[in-house]
Amino acid sequence: MWMHATCYLEFNTPVATPFLFMLRPRSGWQQWVSREQYVLTPSVPVVEFTDTFGNLCQRLVAPAGRFSVHTSVDIETAEASDTAAGAHFVEVQQLPDDTLPFLLPSRFCEADRFSEMAASIVTGWAPGYDQCTAIVDYIRQTKRYAPGTGQEINSACEVNERHQAVCRDMAHLGIACCRALSIPARMVVGYFEHLQPMDLHAWFEAYVGGRWYTFDPTQGDHQGGRVAIAYGRDAADVAIYTQFGDPVELLRMDVAVERMDEPSY
Known part of the structure; x- marks a missing residue:
């Protein structure tokens, strides 16, 4: 499209x-x-x-x-983001070099503080793509998407203590949980055609099955065209x-x- x-x-x-x-x-x-x-x-x-x-x-x-x-x-x-249920977890020693920075804690994604929580969220889910899906489901179930309410950038730890968040901060929580499971995850800022009210949008990508896949806690499905403008470890890299x-x-x-x-x- x-x-x-x-x-x-x-x-x-x-x-x-x-x-x-x-x-x-x-x-x-x-x-x-x-x-x-x-x-x-x-x-x-x-x-x-x-x-x-x-x-x-x-x-x-x-x-x-x-x-x-x-x-x-x-x-x-593309008219919709690719999905790959069951895509395998890539062991750290097999990851491409350029994915390694997206395994580490960063300013707004304190992955080192989410090990236990992330493990509990994905209990019973197959390692890899399915674990990322479980994390997104958890965020949707526990956080209300409230566009336009977040003037200050919130870290994953701060978002985890709240009941509502903007797209950027929900992405921070998803990224931190993925990294806590040794799944590379990065923030993306860009355009999304179905966004209401219209604004720039943020989501995250996780590296499973040998490539990056899109995950968006604010959207119920993968439909809709996306245009990526910037990639980074968290919001500090993609302003x-x-x-x-x-x-x-x-x-x-x-x-x-x-x-x-x-x-x-």
């Missing part, structure tokens, strides 16, 4: 302010970028680099006053923008996602 996604950010910057943005999805085996646009108003010099997780990052200094970023992308992606120095005001943020016909260009 083809999707068209846009993101508009507008800031009020009292003084010239350094920014780091992460707003460009990259092509991969699950998605293919056909056309994109990236407009800065006013126009300023930008340096782009690839971080340690392969994300496309844009570095710039916004001038004092109003500053906006408008991105759009036409992208081909769509990071501002340095004196605080700035985010005046406006608009996200839109819709299906489109296959482009003829």
Whole structure:
């Protein structure tokens, strides 16, 4: 399927302010970028680099006053996320090197504090994909998805003590539990066509059966097109923008996602 996604950010910057943005999805085996646009108003010099997780990052200094970023992308992606019930657990010594950072505790995913809890959740489930499914089911049963309520980032431990959470924080809990079972897990931020209210979305992927699979505690099934923008250990690695120095005001943020016909260009 083809999707068209846009993101508009507008800031009020009292003084010239350094920014780091992460707003460009990259092509991969699950998605293919056909056309994109990236407009800065006013126009300023930008340096782009690839971080340690392969994300496309844009570095710039916004001038004092109003500053906006408008991105759009036409992208081909799957109509539903792949599933693989029964996919096997990959022993740590057999994991690819690039999955190993996603086994370790991180700032918002304290995997070392979830060993007993994760083991109890997956009792009776086959090691691998089915254990990840059990973890997602547990999160859905114990946490109410409450979009728009989480201004501060919560760690997995903090989420575990609450009854409701946003997508980002629910992903933190799922990641921590997977890592506690020696299953690599990473956070993903991107677009999801069925999200209501529309916004950027967060979910997680776990490495089982020799590849990464999508898991989303906020959604009841795997239907719907997804566009991944950034991957990381937790929310600290996948912020769509990071501002340095004196605080700035985010005046406006608009996200839109819709299906489109296959482009003829």
